[in-house]
Amino acid sequence: MLASPAAVALVAGSGVDWVCLDAQHGEHDDASVREVCSRRDARVPVVVRPPANDAAWIGRALDAGAAGVIVPMVDDAGQARAAVAACRYPPLGGRSWGPLGGAYGNSVPDAAQANAAVRVSVMVETAAALAAVDEIAAVPGVDEVFVGPFDLSLSLGRDVDDLVGDESGDAPLRRIVAACERAGVRAAAFGATAERSAALLALGFTSVVVTTDVASLSLGAASVVTAVRAGA
Numbered sequence: 001m002l003a004s005p006a007a008v009a010l011v012a013g014s015g016v017d018w019v020c021l022d023a024q025h026g027e028h029d030d031a032s033v034r035e036v037c038s039r040r041d042a043r044v045p046v047v048v049r050p051p052a053n054d055a056a057w058i059g060r061a062l063d064a065g066a067a068g069v070i071v072p073m074v075d076d077a078g079q080a081r082a083a084v085a086a087c088r089y090p091p092l093g094g095r096s097w098g099p100l101g102g103a104y105g106n107s108v109p110d111a112a113q114a115n116a117a118v119r120v121s122v123m124v125e126t127a128a129a130l131a132a133v134d135e136i137a138a139v140p141g142v143d144e145v146f147v148g149p150f151d152l153s154l155s156l157g158r159d160v161d162d163l164v165g166d167e168s169g170d171a172p173l174r175r176i177v178a179a180c181e182r183a184g185v186r187a188a189a190f191g192a193t194a195e196r197s198a199a200l201l202a203l204g205f206t207s208v209v210v211t212t213d214v215a216s217l218s219l220g221a222a223s224v225v226t227a228v229r230a231g232a
């Protein structure tokens with residue numbers, strides 16, 4: 001969330017498998033994505049959530065060296081196809097050539113390597129997307145379906161913890177995991193707390209955002225202050 005290379009480095013050093021720069025709701029913008037990617041540590045992949053399903057934004061994030069994108073508010077298969085096309089060079093898509101990595105001293109993959117390596121994640125977070133999740137997950141080139149439980153709960157008129165805690169057979173999140181399994185793509189979701197992340201993993205999601213830099217900072221500071229005051 002914080003447009004700070006230091007914040008990204010601290011989170012990346014925490015043991016996570018990957019880090020996301022959020023340019024939809026976080027502070028990240030085009031310049032901070034470039035700044036972070038220019039210094040990226042190849043051991044922890046950095047993916048970017050662009051503000052919208054926008055080919056220009058997606059292309060710039062990938063040019064900067066992002067390992068992939070998490071595209072918000074993908075409501076149907078046509079929008080998923082557009083996201084895939086923005087991420088892959090011809091003949092698989094319509095991405096325009098112009099990677100910046102070489103300017104940062106990083107190695108630049110060729111078009112075929114980049115097409116194979118890029119991680120295309122589409123967010124299912126509306127009632128419309130839930131209804132179309134089988135078609136969305138089956139779009140060739142989609143690697144991952146990523147659930148935004150907050151938007152999905154708003155769209156469904158439910159409380160977010162009620163949605164995440166729903167373990168009934170036809171629970172919306174179970175239907176999404178099942179659609180991903182049928183399509184052979186990864187099921188991912190935004191947890192943000194240990195409890196919600198555990199509930200999502202129990203539902204079958206295999207990739208979960210477990211915290212944010214903002215939450216970690218405020219929770220960490222608050223727990224130390226509370227402990228010190230209790231001791232005093």
Ligand code: 3PY
Nearest residue numbers: 125148149150151190
């Ligand atoms: C959501 O829960 O809607 C998200 O997009 C999480 O970032």
Ligand code: MG
Nearest residue numbers: 125148150151
């Ligand atoms: Mg959302």
